Amino acid sequence: MLSQDENLWYKDAVIYQLHVRTFCDSNADGIGDFRGLTSKLDYLQELGINAIWLLPFYPSPLRDDGYDIADYTSVHPSYGTLQDFKDFLAAAHNRRIRVITEMVVNHTSDQHPWFQESRSSRENPKRDWYVWSDTDNRYQGVRIIFVDTEMSNWAWDPISKSYYWHRFFNHQPDLNYDNPAVREAMWEVMKFWLDIGVDGFRLDAVPYLIERDGTSCENLPETHEIIRDFRKRIDLAYPGKMLLAEANQWPADVRAYFGNGDEFHMAFHFPLMPRMFMAVKLEDRKPIIEILEQTPQIPENCQWCIFLRNHDELTLEMVTDIERDYMYDEYAVDKAMRINLGIRRRLAPMLENDRRRVELLTGLLLSMPGTPIIYYGDEIGMGDNIYLGDRNGVRTPMQWNGGWNAGFSTADPERLYSPLISNPVYGYQAINVDSQRRSAHSLLSWTKSVIQTRNAFRVFSRGSIEFLNPSNHRVLAYVRRLGEEKVLIVNNLSSSAQAVELNLQMYKRHIPIEMFGRNLFPRIGDLPYLLTLGPYQFYWFRLRRI
């Protein structure tokens, strides 16, 4: 039984996001699998992360990278067996690494037996497990999410001769959560995995569970009822397990998904991510400050999840039109870099492989309030391939070394599920784990060190944040505070050297101690505290009163 504090493990987590397919292939079939992943757990432990978020690994026709699930309680044969998963889970737990899995609750694949039964006849008992209609006029005005591929949220089913509702691809019919049987079935799925030992679920596409006429069919009260019901069951039967919401909404709208601490434990803070990129490009802290000022307080037992990049496009749904145009022009000049309302690029290429900016943004990610997520490969500065279609360009094999298939697989290169990144700048010969392990100054070594520093001070994961507002807007400065523990973070968002005067009167007589070199800085006195920072430089200081 975990203590009350240990139940909040997700607050202290540094999450590493990966797809089992991309990480390591143990059986030379060109596709990563659980045995391969298990073999790389030492690396992840060494990196300092303490949770893994796995993308869908269930049986699936893989028309949406596994988010089209055809069987919720099994493992896709390409990735191994259920026993392989159990072995991986045990090995991760042995290393004090928790495992979060994907739970795609909103929809299934059209190949799922539930849908096959549902479409087979109007009288089938599972007919009402999905949302059917004789016309495609219902729920008019509801936005289409995949604007590049879908014309309507309704798709015609020639078998049962009626329309079914889908918020994502037309091969992903939405489940009908007005039907209690669907809820029970999904709870059975969750129980299956919780019994095996997973530590939490990332619930995909949460806002879209319920449909109602005359609404946007998003964030409806009935959806929250369903979440509360799942949460209640989990708290009773599986205390310490965590629910993470994927709700790509404004913070004020996402806030509802925390409820009174009785819905999700965590939710992604989507709008913060593009604004971190924007702030660095604009050399102005305003986008970050402004969105965090718009972010409501959340219950004590809840936490935001923050990230720089992930397996999807860098979503630009939660920005204004002006901001979106700016992001496109600055980060995705080539139209091939754009998909839907977003940018399909990895961290390093987006930042023009500028180590200083990669470090600055990673430093921001790890020092802001919230649980950070690191996308696999970003810790070594992996590149992308925007010509692979959909979002596959950011889902290429992990680059372990400069040898055969980057150490990812011993299969023939032609057999790999995806081509490796092989260009001279980001290719596996140049960017790989082994070579970066050899250098104390590599991005990998730096990332380890910064994660280690974060993990050593709980103030980062649980502390409050207070923004300082120096007149120099190119500098973003804040104090994280937890009890007597105080950390001062000062970031130069600009490409040129900056001087900044900080009002630290509240911390008068404290001594700033730089956290990476552990050097003392002049004691804070009566005058504004003057710091100079090089281009994109940042400081983390412990403030100690000695």
Next chain:
Amino acid sequence: MAEESFLADDFIRQLMSVGEVDLLVGIPSYNNASTIAQTLHSVEESLRQNFVRERAVILNVDGGSGDETRQVFEQSSERREAGHKGLTSLRTIHRISCMYDRSPSQGVALRSIVAAADLLRARACAVISPATTNLTPAWIANLLRPVYREGLDFVAPLYVRSRFQGLLARDLLYPMSRAVFGQRIRELYSDEWGFSGRLASQCLEQDVWREEAVRTRPEAWMAVLAGSAGLKCGQYFLGPKTVSPSATGPDIVDAIRQTVGSFFWCMESNQPYWMGRSNSPAISTFGPEHELSADGIPPSQEKMFDLFRSGVNELEPILASILTPDTHAQIKAIALSDRAKFRFAAELWVKTLYEFAASYHHAVLNRDHLVQALVPLYRGRVYSFLLENANSSPETMEAQSEILCQEFERQKPYLLERWTGKN
């Protein structure tokens, strides 16, 4: 001993915090607490609407207001756009201010503005008056855009004028500057204008900031400097302009002292530039055609002729030292004419002004007194103008203005002759 920096440490500190910018909008102020917040919002709105991605700073330079103008500027909260979950512009629109402790002066304020533009490496700048009550975001954009996007270095405003507004500009300053400096800038003297960072840097290097002409009306000097440096000038039609009732302009004596005095000083200090110019090519003009509006009430003509006549009498010895005997005699002759049939012809008016300019150059008497001696003659010219044009259409008046401009240009050799000859 080197001159001590005219920029206060606190101001330098603020500039340091702002860093490099693309755009700078300067707002000189003096007791404008009632209007400066609205001005500020218009500027911010303009930057938000028209220069979304540019780095911008708004600078208030206050002349020691007693009504807390500067505090209102600093504390006025940024207006939030509707929608977008309360999010505002892409960037921080910086807002800084400084104060100078001498008497209010456009020139002193401008010096701080151009210094800021130079230090912040601003590419385009505008000066905006908080006394203008109908300032719109479009105005500011129209002054900045030709500089920022079209590469101009000086942008003067064009306002909608009624038939009887702006007579000093239309009958003296514009045609004379067009003939002398070869610049077809209609509103050489205004409270709003745009300029480039390059011009700001050149202005800053000039050792003229203590000159009265620059202290009072620096904008004309700036335009002439731009022309003399071979920089590109233009003008933008802004529309009608209204000013705060509390911002009463100078009376005609002060207006002539400031504008004509400044104009003659510009001639004096830019001789090599204008003496060789013989034409006035058209300049880039943006926005609708410049037109006079048909409305407008003529100014009171009561006493105008009497003041002209008494001035000619009372200032006879002074005018005798300024004007040639022939010109002086012609003026005395028309002063004796019947008030209903009075005419101050364009030819005589141009000759008179050129002789005043030459006498200013030769410093035949105190230059300020010399300029003031022009006041009664200007009244006579205006009286004549009003008699002639009481019922004229705007088109007719525009045509007459053009004829006057051509007269100034025709007589320019006479100016050169008087200017270079011994008095």
